[in-house]
Amino acid sequence: MTTMTKPSFVYVTYIATTPEKLWQALVDTDVARRYWVGAKGPAHVNVSDWKPGSRWEHQRVDDARTVDIVGTVVESTPPRRLILTWARPKDADDDSKHSRVTFDIEPQDDGVIRLTVTHADLEGDAPMLAGISSGWPMILSNLKTFLETGRAFPQSPSETK
Amino acid sequence: MxxxxxxxxxxxxxxxxxxxxxxxxxxxxxxxxxxxxxxxxxxxxxxxxxxxxxxxxxxxxxxxxNPVPLFAIYERWIEKFERNRLGVLRDLKRTLENDDDDKA
Known part of the structure; x- marks a missing residue:
């Protein structure tokens, strides 16, 4: 797993927070549900024990806890680096269909951290590429607002109760 | 920016x-x-x-x-205030231009 193709996307955002709070925002479902909200539909949370080799699930916060993305925890070094594989649930057992997401958390001067999200091995999966390229900027923008202001994001009313 | x-x-x-x-x-x-x-x-x-x-x-x-700062601008200046109105203008422009095409 050390070799890596050229990343498909790289997203960088600077957030006035601590590495610990940012880490918690990624892995703690009580925090993620407050900002991991897309343009439509319910919030999502990431569920795992976050040990290397463990499975993780990207779940909708609905009654069924619908799983939209699954993968394996590749590296978990709190509060600095999290590497996950990323696949549709039907491709869970087919490693060739897993792409790879890396979260790098680097403290800067003045109480700001730099979060870099790198998504690699997405070549040839046009629908996933499209979903990701519209999804990550929104989620990272929400994450920044949430950590800096505490403002939570409302879910789409039609899909929540 | x-x-x-x-x-x-x-x-x-x-x-x-x-x-x-x-x-x-x-x-x-x-x-x-x-x-x-x-x-x-x-x-x-x-x-x-x-x-x-x-x-x-x-x-x-x-x-x-890196589109993240661009998204923040979109959200700040376009989405909240103007999306519906811009959508109406775009549709109007499209309709009028299509009419022209039909005449030509």
Whole structure:
């Protein structure tokens, strides 16, 4: 797993927070549900024990806890680096269909951290590429607002109760 | 960020990265009628504005379009206030232009 193709996307955002709070925002479902909200539909949370080799699930916060993305925890070094594989649930057992997401958390001067999200091995999966390229900027923008202001994001009313 | 976007060469660089993300300086220079040094300076300004992110891939320095600050502007200035009205104007423009096409 050390070799890596050229990343498909790289997203960088600077957030006035601590590495610990940012880490918690990624892995703690009580925090993620407050900002991991897309343009439509319910919030999502990431569920795992976050040990290397463990499975993780990207779940909708609905009654069924619908799983939209699954993968394996590749590296978990709190509060600095999290590497996950990323696949549709039907491709869970087919490693060739897993792409790879890396979260790098680097403290800067003045109480700001730099979060870099790198998504690699997405070549040839046009629908996933499209979903990701519209999804990550929104989620990272929400994450920044949430950590800096505490403002939570409302879910789409039609899909929540 | 607006200063970074104000220059046509820098907007062209962002367009090139939008078309193909993750390019080296050499690859970008091939599309531009500018000195390598000028391209480097433009890229540095875009990097300072967080519109371009750098990733080292082996020995290659790759430049990526970072859309996160652009999304924040979209959200701040377009989505909240103007989306519906802009949508109506766009539809109106489309309808009127299609009418013209029909007449011609």
């Amino acid at each position: 607006f200063k970074a976007l104000a220059d046509p060469s820098r907007r062209r660089l962002l367009d090139l990265l939008h078309r193909e993300n993750g390019q080296t300086l050499t690859a970008l220079c091939a599309h531009l009628d500018m000195t390598r040094q000028a391209v480097t300076q433009h890229l540095q300004l875009l990097q300072d504005a967080n519109l371009v992110a750098i990733v080292w891939h082996g020995r290659e320095k790759l430049h990526y379009l």
